[in-house]
Amino acid sequence: MTARALPLFLAVCLVSLAPALGAQSSVQEFRLGGSAKILNEECIRLTPETPYVSGSAWFQNPMDLNYPFELTVDLVLGNNNELGADGIVFVFHPTMQTGYRGEGMGFAGLYPSLGIEFDTYQNFHLGDPANDHVAIMPHGQAHHARSMVGPVEIPNLENGARHPLTISWHPGKQKLEVKLDDELVATYTGDIVSTIFGGNSKVYWGATAATGRKINFQDVCIRKLVYALVD
Template identity: 65%
Template sequence: MHFFRSLLVVLLTAGTLFAQSSVEEFKLGGTARILDEDCIRLTPDVQFASGSAWYEKPIDLSQSFELTVCLVFGKRDELGADGIGFVFHPVMRTGYRGEGMGFAGLYPSLGIEFDTYQNYHLADPPNDHVAISVNGQPHHYASVDGPNELPNLEDGQKHLLWIYWNPIEKQLQVHLDGKQVANLNEDIVEDVFRGNPTVFWGVTAATGRKMNYHDICIKKLVFAQAEVPD
């Protein structure tokens, strides 16, 4: 039973499978803190907080990548903000937080945002939503998918997220609570990362005048580990 509660990471490297059960292989920034063997709290329920967690092993996007996590967006609805963003970037560097969702200003990059606050000047819809954006542009005129509206996320519950990259079909799928909420059919290695398949992934969250705690609980990672030149 303990095995299924622990963090499971599978590395597909030279045909060999490896597993680990520690969130300590994430590089934490800002307000991010480890809660337990599975979970990281990115922000506490306070104003003007920001936190990030980067997985320290690079991934190879020329092979498939699968991420299964649970997200918690706090309990404040009308008074809550801002959400959680996933960032893919060739180096472990976080972009502008807050409305930038941790990927704003990063080039080249791919960001998947779960936004719980409406920023009118970014063309946000009134409800919680998800969008995929590239090259650090948070305004939805630059979104390559979305914004797609979601049910209320700020309910204090864990929301199961599954992200899958298929390099053969050139398809990135995003499922939340068992439903597909975003999809991108594009050669992201060539079109976004200029032919470089080696990237890091991280997750970030932020609050402003409105606030919420934001948690991520890692369930399963399946990927091919890439080599980074010294």
């Protein structure tokens, strides 16, 4: 992929009574796991075009879900369509780990966690629809019987293009919103601090991805991160 050079901008939301504030300004501030490698000043390659690998990129400072956030990135899910797999998951988790590869997309097995998956391969035994899809999943569960939202079918993501993604959390409304390619594709309303994280509002966020027998390079490129940081 030839990345268009853009300045990396990370900001901190100044909220009244917010916890300790801080900001990072480089992809160097992400903790990488598995196959993940830094591509340039704004992009991280989570997986190369290699079978049976998984990678993760975790921002090293946690966030507090008692405060709002808005995260904007670009996802690149390779250019192998029929022969491509498996997808990227945007994850919230109390620690920074990489889950199972293949159909697990580097997210499976992470507990407790909340994952927003962008799945590019149909696994029939997991209840996947025929097309690429988005779903909000709890606790590293890959089967859509466990979905909190979705699966929602979306147009093909494996076209080598950047797909803008914005994830926002509004704690006053207890609403999580996901926009992909400037379209609202998923909304969840509920107390995720209590129901997912057992009352612990301090979590890390990151992106995970994996391949199996079928492969794709899969990248995440940081555009704008706005939220309150905690120690």
